[in-house]
Amino acid sequence: xxxxxxxxxxxNMRKSFGSVxxxxxxxxxxxxxxxxxxxxxxxxxxxxxxxLIAGAEVPDGGTEIGPNxxxxxxxxxxxxxxxxxxxxxxxxxxxxxxxxxxxxxxxNEPRRFGMIRxxxxxxxxxxxxxxxxTRDIPIGALVSNLSGGQRQAVALSRAxxxxxxxxxxxxxxxxxxxxxxxxxxxxxxxxxxDTGMGVVMIxxxxxxxxxxADDITVFRAGRVTAFLQRAETTPDEVVSYITGLAGAGDxxxxx
Amino acid sequence: xxxxxxxxxLDVTGRRSFVTRMIFGPREAVLIGLIVxxxxxxxxxxxxxxxxxxxxxxxxxxxMEMVLVVGVVFLMVGxxxxxxxxxxxxxxxVVAGLLMVGGVPWPIACAAALAAGAGIGxxxxxxxxxxxxxxxxxxxxxxxIARGIAFGLTQGISPYGFPQQFVDIGYSRLAGIPIVxxxxxxxxxxxxxxxxxxxxxxxxxxxxGNRLASRLRGIPTRRVTMTAFxxxxxxxxxxxxxxxxxxNAATPQAAVNVNLRxxxxxxxxxxxxxxxxxxxxxxxxxxLFVSLLLSSTLVLGIDGVWQxxxxxxxxxxxxxxxxxxAKVRGQEDLE
Ligand SMILES: Nc1ncnc2c1ncn2[C@@H]1O[C@H](COP(=O)(O)OP(=O)(O)OP(=O)(O)O)[C@@H](O)[C@H]1O
Ligand SMILES: [Mg+2]
Numbered sequence: 001x002x003x004x005x006x007x008x009x010x011x012n013m014r015k016s017f018g019s020v021x022x023x024x025x026x027x028x029x030x031x032x033x034x035x036x037x038x039x040x041x042x043x044x045x046x047x048x049x050x051x052l053i054a055g056a057e058v059p060d061g062g063t064e065i066g067p068n069x070x071x072x073x074x075x076x077x078x079x080x081x082x083x084x085x086x087x088x089x090x091x092x093x094x095x096x097x098x099x100x101x102x103x104x105x106x107x108n109e110p111r112r113f114g115m116i117r118x119x120x121x122x123x124x125x126x127x128x129x130x131x132x133x134t135r136d137i138p139i140g141a142l143v144s145n146l147s148g149g150q151r152q153a154v155a156l157s158r159a160x161x162x163x164x165x166x167x168x169x170x171x172x173x174x175x176x177x178x179x180x181x182x183x184x185x186x187x188x189x190x191x192x193x194d195t196g197m198g199v200v201m202i203x204x205x206x207x208x209x210x211x212x213a214d215d216i217t218v219f220r221a222g223r224v225t226a227f228l229q230r231a232e233t234t235p236d237e238v239v240s241y242i243t244g245l246a247g248a249g250d251x252x253x254x255x
Numbered sequence: 256x257x258x259x260x261x262x263x264x265l266d267v268t269g270r271r272s273f274v275t276r277m278i279f280g281p282r283e284a285v286l287i288g289l290i291v292x293x294x295x296x297x298x299x300x301x302x303x304x305x306x307x308x309x310x311x312x313x314x315x316x317x318x319m320e321m322v323l324v325v326g327v328v329f330l331m332v333g334x335x336x337x338x339x340x341x342x343x344x345x346x347x348x349v350v351a352g353l354l355m356v357g358g359v360p361w362p363i364a365c366a367a368a369l370a371a372g373a374g375i376g377x378x379x380x381x382x383x384x385x386x387x388x389x390x391x392x393x394x395x396x397x398x399x400i401a402r403g404i405a406f407g408l409t410q411g412i413s414p415y416g417f418p419q420q421f422v423d424i425g426y427s428r429l430a431g432i433p434i435v436x437x438x439x440x441x442x443x444x445x446x447x448x449x450x451x452x453x454x455x456x457x458x459x460x461x462x463x464g465n466r467l468a469s470r471l472r473g474i475p476t477r478r479v480t481m482t483a484f485x486x487x488x489x490x491x492x493x494x495x496x497x498x499x500x501x502x503n504a505a506t507p508q509a510a511v512n513v514n515l516r517x518x519x520x521x522x523x524x525x526x527x528x529x530x531x532x533x534x535x536x537x538x539x540x541x542x543l544f545v546s547l548l549l550s551s552t553l554v555l556g557i558d559g560v561w562q563x564x565x566x567x568x569x570x571x572x573x574x575x576x577x578x579x580x581a582k583v584r585g586q587e588d589l590e
Contacts, residue, residue, distance in 0.1 A: 056471055078473040089471060095464030097531035099272050106461055107472035115452050118273060140272035 006065075007032050007166055007198045008053070008072075008085075013062030015048050022048040024222035026062070029215075030167055030198040035189060037209040037230075038202045040219030041242055046202045049219070050169050053200070054087040055080035067166070081108070084166040086159035090175055093155040094143045101125035101139040104157050128157035131195075132188045149181025156188050159197065168192055170201040174208050186212050206235045220244055277451040277460070279536050282525040286540040290547060297551045304554050317546035318435035319494045320517050324538040325446035326487030327521045332450070333483050334463040334530025335383060338394040339375055340491045340514035342401025345507045347372040347495035349405045351421075352414035352505025361421040369492040375401050376488025380481035398514070405507035415504035425500030435497065439539075442490070447535040459483065463530030512563065519566055520545045523573045545569070 006029050013026040026049040030036060038046050051057040055077045066072040066083060074080050080087065094103050102109075104125040110117045125139050133153045143151055152173055159168035173189065174182040182205075189212050193199045203209050209216060210230060218226040218241040226241040240246035275281065297304040323340060330337055347368045354364035375397050382388040427434045450456040458479045461469040470476045498509040524541030526533035548569065549562050557565075 054471070076473070077471050081473060087471065089468070093468055093471075095461045095468055095531065097276075098460060098464045099276075102457070102460070107458065107469060107474040109454065109457055111454055114454055116454065116457055118452075122270075140270070142272070 005031065007067050008083075009063075009065040010049075010053060011063040011065070013049060013052050013064075014060045015045075015052055015057060016060055021222055023052070025224060026052070026219065026222075027224050028053075028200065028217055030200055031215070032166065032198050033193060033196045034214040035193045035199040035201060035212050036215040036217065037213035038200065038217050038219060039204070039206070039209060039238060039242060044219040044242075045222040046219050047171055050087070050171050050200065050202060053080065054085065054169055056087070084164050085169065086165045086167065087169040088152070088155040088158070088171070088173060090172045094151055096144045097142060099140050099142055100129070100137055100146070100154050103143050103154050104128055104139075104161055106158075124161055125157070128161040129153065131160045132157045132191065133184060135184070147181065148177050149184050152177065152181070152185050153188060156185070156192070159192060160195070165197070167198045167200070170199065172202050172204065174203065174205060182208065206238060209238075210235060218242055273451075276532075276534075277456075278447065278534060280525070280534070283534065283537045283540055286524065286537065286544055290540070290544055293544070293547055293551065297547075297554065301554050304551060309550070309554075313546050313550050315433060315435060317542050318433075318439040319497055320513065320520065320542045320546070321439040321539045322442040322490055323487075323494055323513070323517045324520050324524070324542050325442040325535055326483070326490040327517050328446065328524070328526055328533045328535050328538040329450065329459055330483045330487055331518075331521055331526035331528070332463045332531065332533045333459045333480055334466065334528075335480055335483060336390040336394065336518075336528065337379060337484065337487055338391065338514055338518075339379060339398040339401055340487070340517065341510045341512070342398040342405065343372045343375050343488055343491040344495040344498065344510040344513060345405040346375070346401040347492035348499035348505040348509050349408050349414070349495075349507055351496055352417065352499050353408055355417050355421060356414040361418045365421070365424075365496055368496065369489060372488050372492030372495065373485060376485040377481075379488070380484035383484070384477040384480050402507070409505075409507050413504050413506040415502075417500065417503055421496075422500050422503055425497040438493075438497070443535060443539050450535050455479070455482070460531055463532070515563075516545055516566065517542065519570050522570055527577070 008030040009028075011027045013023060015023040023045040026045060028036060028038070028049075038049070040046050048057065052059045052062070053074065055074045058075045064072050064074060072083060074083065074085075077087075095106055098106070101122045105121050110120045110124070122139055129137055129139065135150070135153070137146065137150050137153060143154055146154065156168075156173075159165050170189070173185050177185060186208060189199060189201065193212070201209075201213065213230050216226075216228045216230060216233065216238060217224055218228070218238065220242065225244075226246070228238065228241075237246065294305060303309065327337065350371050351364045351368035354367060355361050359367075378397055379390075379394055382393040383390045423434075425435065429437060450459065458469070458474050461472075461474055462476050462479050466476055495509065499505040502509065520541030521533065521538045522541070523544060524533065524537030524539070526538065545566065549566065552562060552565055553559060
């Protein structure tokens, strides 16, 4: 079996909002079976970078390379989903007043002749949830009644509900979660990685990053300032790149 | 691990959750109960209330409101709102009437008038989605625009005396049953099926539940809302044609406060301004309940001018009961 070295490669991605240069130069390689953490201070451009990959925003420039080495263009959420990229946004992922099963499939329900295949949907949602968490989450429950960790599990199971997804993007998946709940989500992330998916995770928690990540990319002021391997770095080194104490010579510091 | 989900929410297959939220739930059952109770009370007070002729009058009078409420339910489930119904109804009736009286063949007159109505729906849709304007203010404005057009075009002289085929739109019978019943039935069946079983229905619930999440999942959120406004405007336009046909005249005041009655019915039937909630059957039962209630006040000898005070009270009770129930369940609505 030939597994590609790199699923996606994003190079020199740029994005401005009006006069705000949110992202000046963002690059990342997404490898199958690896968890790649993106770290950086508030406003460093991490979420913006993730949104470009997810198709939620259209980039101003940059190169996007797909699994077979050919160039791709992601300009809408559909583009990303069709390329096998699933995205989990913190806080804005779920539709209230909708059930667990409905949220797992939100907008992508299995259907025949325009009619939703409810039974198939519920069965597949249950299977997907079991891949993500050992806890029982009733698929008929309204997501409004779930805890933060359970809600995150529902969003995560979107990545495994069909076999076409090879990459999952996570924006601060453990933010606002308690210790127990974070643990469940981190377990799920490891599970996704171990199935061979490429995982990209933004996090402010270095403890969590060092727990699950294999690769670490540091963003600062809209640029990548460091690419590190977890096995060969320390939290202190990562912090020094985040704060700009290290690697400042490589970038033009603007004040 | 502790159970984080209340036992009442345990629904392993999701079947019950689906049926009660999207087709027929406790709310609808309660409404049927209320309708029966209301009829029994009225039967004790005034047996003539249950006379077939009276019930028939109530039903015929509310048939088109049942058609309208189906459109309103879709809109409100998708977290939108439309006050402009009255204006569209009257404007479309007047435009069709004037064209017909002016010698335009009735099908062309109807098509042109409906297109004008659709134009209002289109404005509502564009303003609220592309321009992100507040739906209440937008449709308040288009309500007055359409109203103004209806009054302006008639200049106090309402066109009347339409071709028989046009009058048949509102007055003919099929198998001995008035045609408006078929309109209501068709709207109910098609609306209920589309909302609960199709991609469009699911998208509508999703948009009402979380517009941004829906967009990020690739749901064409603008198109969903636009379609709802357009369909509702067309239903209102069709209602305008039926009203004109039944009166055999087109007045700019054919519909008065129909928008408020229908919105009240939708809310009583389970729709919430916060979106993401409502059923077609609930909305239609809401119309039935409102119509029965208003006509029983008339039978009781309460002057018609008090209708809306009573209706306002009922809406407060319906919304209040929801808020109370949510509080008892321990989950306050965020909106
Ligand atoms: N839609 C937008 N319109 C205008 N400015 C934006 C928009 N999105 C992001 N920005 C700006 O771009 C910059 C980068 O934002 P981004 O959300 O990517 O940062 P981040 O690294 O995710 O930060 P955090 O850790 O706080 O989430 C910020 O200055 C932000 O204010
Ligand atoms: Mg962010």
